[in-house]
Amino acid sequence: MIHSLFLINCSGDIFLEKHWKSVVSQSVCDYFFEAQEKAADVENVPPVISTPHHYLISIYRDKLFFVSVIQTEVPPLFVIEFLHRVADTFQDYFGECSEAAIKDNVVIVYELLEEMLDNGFPLATESNILKELIKPPTILRSVVNSITGSSNVGDTLPTGQLSNIPWRRAGVKYTNNEAYFDVVEEIDAIIDKSGSTVFAEIQGVIDACIKLSGMPDLSLSFMNPRLLDDVSFHPCIRFKRWESERVLSFIPPDGNFRLISYRVSSQNLVAIPVYVKHSISFKENSSCGRFDITIGPKQNMGKTIEGITVTVHMPKVVLNMNLTTTQGSYTFDPVTKVLTWDVGKITPQKLPSLKGLVNLQSGAPKPEENPSLNIQFKIQQLAISGLKVNRLDMYGEKYKPFKGVKYVTKAGKFQEDVGGDFFSIGEYHLTAAHCNSKGRKLQ
């Protein structure tokens, strides 16, 4: 299926290649570069490219292109999904998926690729299994290795691969048995210039960090499971149990993993936790305009909204901005024309605002469209949908684990539009809200 993989950095250097079948010449990437040149920016490089003898399927992650070479019909998502798994694995192993990290660890990268794809077909993609086969680099280990000459190739049997539960290794032992769950919700919203919500949706994930000995069998139940409209599961979850009882029953992988991701049904009205008052105007036949935005809390359920960042893509004619802010700090990049305002926390007594003058290129016509605002924020200890974990039970092991749940609401894709005349409607994209509660103890 997948013949070869090329890793390409932003400046177009192929810095790593790996072939699972016969060697495909680097020159096949020329077709990719051609497509890249045609595209306006990296985001617009088509993921699937047809060349006379091959097909190239690529992903763009962390400023790197992963370009795979395919020869015959294959579901493109199959390849895309796999490439993302590869990138995830690098991220997991090296802490970042960057050119430098990959080059520094080229041997491990090669070993990983060898394990992940066997003759073009995915073999071991589960991080738990990979980590047993190939140990991730740590400072201590590289020191030890260089002294003893031992390797980072595991010499123990990867038990997980053989046990009944392919995602969990056998013989896990901890002195402190802990299970933590992070309920992270994001609000995606588009708000028009009048402040009314065009579109809002809550997406959530439950990330787990499980450090439990042996083979624990967990079941997690919710106070209000009906909220979850559409759910996708980690393979460990027993689907039938969820169907019949709405309980998440599973034998967890060891360590960090994403248990479920879900969408809250759109019937529920989404409470938007912040509002923005804005006035952006450009005078006709003049080289300056006025800019004024204020942010305030709204329906925040008594929790503090923090980590607010507002990003505005200003029109191209904007040369510079002279602004004053009552809170936080702002930066304007005259090259990309992006205004970033780091607000921080909102205190309802004194609403943060940012106002001042906009300098335009002289002679240029005034921008016809007002920019849209992207807003990021975070609310700890709150899942905006109201989702609550009821209890976590463990079977199959004797010890008592420590259990904790944390809620965070974040802005996902949160956009507000600041509109104009006919044929223009403002659009805010609110990104999400994120609630975080600190290890509330469960029964």
Added chain:
Amino acid sequence: MSSNSFSYNEQSGGGEATELGQEATSTISPSGAFGLFSSDLKKNEDLKQMLESNKDSAKLDAMKRIVGMIAKGKNASELFPAVVKNVASKNIEIKKLVYVYLVRYAEEQQDLALLSISTFQRALKDPNQLIRASALRVLSSIRVPIIVPIMMLAIKEASADLSPYVRKNAAHAIQKLYSVVMAFEEVCPDRIDLIHKNYRKLCNLLVDVEEWGQVVIIHMLTRYARTQFVSPWKEGDELEDNEKNFYESDDDQKEKTDKRKKPYTMDPDHRLLIRNTKPLLQSRNAAVVMAVAQLYWHISPKSEAGIISKSLVRLLRSNREVQYIVLQNIATMSIQRKGMFEPYLKSFYVRSTDPTMIKTLKLEILTNLANEANISTLLREFQTYVKSQDKQFAAATIQTIGRCATNILEVTDTCLNGLVCLLSNRDEIVVAESVVVIKKLLQMQPVQHGEIIKHMAKLLDSITVPVARASILWLIGENCERVPKIAPDVLRKMAKSFTSEDDLVKLQILNLGAKLYLTNSKQTKLLTQYILNLGKYDQNYDIRDRTRFIRQLIVPNEKSGALSKYAKKIFLAQKPAPLLESPFKDRDHFQLGTLSHTLNIKATGYLELSNWPEVAPDPSVRNVEVIELAKEWTPAGKAKQENSAKKFYSESEEEGDSSDSSSDSESESGSESGEQGKSGEEGDSNEDSSEDSSSEQDSESGRESGLENKRTAKRNSKAKGKSDSEDGEKENEKSKTSDSSNAESSSIEDSSSDSESESESESESESRKVTQEKEKKTKQGRTPLTKDVSLLDLDDFNPVSTPIALPTPALSPSLMADLEGLNLSTSSSVISVSTPVFVPTKTHVLLHRMSGKGLAAHYFFPRQPCIFGDKMVSIQITLNNTTDQKIENIHIGEKKLPIGLKMHVFNPIDSLEPEGSITVSMGIDFCDSTQTASFQLCTKDDCFSVNIQPPVGELLLPVAMSEKDFKKEQGMLTGMNETSAVIIAAPQNFTPSVIFQKVVNIANVGAVPSGQDNIHRFAAKTVHSGSLMLVTVELKEGSTAQLIINTEKTVIGSVLLRELKPVLSQG
């Protein structure tokens, strides 16, 4: 890493440790190190020295640098000898890196690679299981054909390895050569009949197969379902499209009405597939979700396909590549079935941060979903988009508005007004696009739009985009009688600027002139003639041509004939309005989720999804195995059924009050053999170990079943210490004759599979387990009677020409055992056929490109059992198009076969692209003779006579037998049936490997283990009659040897002798 070693140096900067640290550093700063390599080849000398040093650290360092070079794509092949030496290194890491190197270069340096083989053989016996496993993997990844026999042996040994990990890898190695599903997809995708027996098994196993395997299996089952079940789509359905046409084009009216009367009932197997794939919509893997979505789209009733929308919309939260593919598929779906995605309309709203390609796709979907009810909301949304800073996207939006205006009549005027407003937009691209769209809209509406045209005429002064200018001119020309005052003035202005206009605009100016000349010649005659004169001397020949043409047509002179009378009709005819269609309109004939769909071209290896059959093929084909099973297993089946019922209750109790009863289930499931699945109860590690151990037995016995009858039977009773299996064996013999129990037991089987639907998860998996197990046992029980050639059977793998590994179902041994049941052939012969030990790559010319007018054909013998019939020899033909034109309709025409010969032709090939090549397989039954099969290879235009004469060695299939059996058979084939010859050759030609290599090169025979060093035995059977062919090479004193062939087919025997003799005596 580099920082690590620095920090290390700081901590303890002592003697050797520092040195090591520095070495590590130099490895790690890749840019520097690599840069040096590329510039200075002498550095390689340095590496060689390091590799030859006796310090492991130096070697390791060198290897790391070499791997770095490989990763950079630099050529490190000249280091091959130095590296290969280290394959025997004791250090695991060095070894692993050497393996990495070997896999990369072995193909290029085959001779040298062979040097390392012996080390691999040693490594396969290494005490460290990881080394054993990786040696096996590397061995199977080195694509050197000569090592195939060694690999065979290695796999055989590994499959009996004590370590389960090595065994698992062995399973993968097998898959590399001969994987079940992929082999199916590769070799015989149109042989749908091979799936029948395994269909239910695949459906039931689907949830437990790991995610990558699910994708492949679901795609295969989709294709299968389309050939085996009748359409679940109701005929009167309004949304029905091509399928409806398909039925309507059917002339047989009577049958149609018949069909309507008969209520549709879904085949339970069809239902099984749809039901069992549903949970996979919840998968975290986007590819699996998409695969299920396309399955529902293509095979489920339309009323049920709705559930996929939610999952697909969920995927839109994923990264841009996934979004791109999913949106494309949704776009195709939303054209045909709007209703599916209407509730999710807002999910397709465009965000300013989306990349343009995603925006455009979303826009496309929004347009498809637009209807009277939601159009006003959508238009409001579109208004925002038009203002977008992304001008490409803004232009696409304007096109979209045009499409909505034509599709939804209520809003046509609103849209038109909106577009006209856009004409005063400051951005030229927006204006130009609006002009083009307005032109199309006006063309569709023959109503008076004088005002708009006037407005547009004014724009001509300001707008510069050629397409827009041309559009305006065309509009004015078409409506010149409605704007009688403006049109001539426009022409005047244009005449002035003619020379500086774009070609596109010039053509429209000419058109406008011609139209005005015909309608208003008084005012414009001179102007037009002036323009025609300008055009006559234009640089562009299109324009000169057009000018000449128009002049002849409209300006009356003596030469112009009758045509000029009709000039007005020609120029000012009523033109049909253009249809504004979705660019995704034509993609629906591709299966969704495929590469071909994404690219909108047929990708290599794409298989068309067939139309539903009008009448379902016999559904009982999928029962075959079940009936056989029932025949042999009636009473045992009953007992099992009870067992499963009991199991169900105990399990569900355990569900109720969780942890306490776990000990119960433990013992139960422990005895239940090593089945597993994520829905099963995996509560306890005790249970695991018991399951593990029993699964080991399973996989072991599973893989080797069919090896040798006696041994299998023995192991059966030994490994399965279960009373039923022994019972079964007796029963099995007894029930051979009892046909009466047939029906009953098959119904039991049915009910057990039906019960799955109603019962809970646990019971489902349990009953499935039981069924599987039963089947498995039957298989083993049956082995003594019939011979199964099962795919994962060790003695039966064939190197597929382009091997592609299977999505590793080897995760669980039970799956292995199950997949083993995926039989490809049911040869009834008593002799057990084994795999070819060697497949020569030699090809023969079937048709030379000179004589084939550019079409070249080569054939070779893949030495696989033929899939078209067990008496046929399989042949692979590679067709090459060496011309620069497509060759169409390549097929086999007239056949001139000697009496008795049969031939299974390949399916006609629609077209072969220039420089393209395609490999097809066919089968010929040569009746165990070397007669020539002549036939015609035809293309659309030509027929070429070609012929295939088989070498005698290809008329054989290798046979596995023991030395004892060999001697016994040989004893029966003496006298007339024996031919022999004496060979004389140099001693170095009489080493076992040389003889082996030479014999298997000539003939498709299997090696027979030999107790004596000086005797080599090979066994095969003829393909057609299955007669044994026994070859013995006995080494004698002083460089002579005796070659003996024993066979009933004396003619072939003597021919083979003649062929072998010179080869063996050669130097």
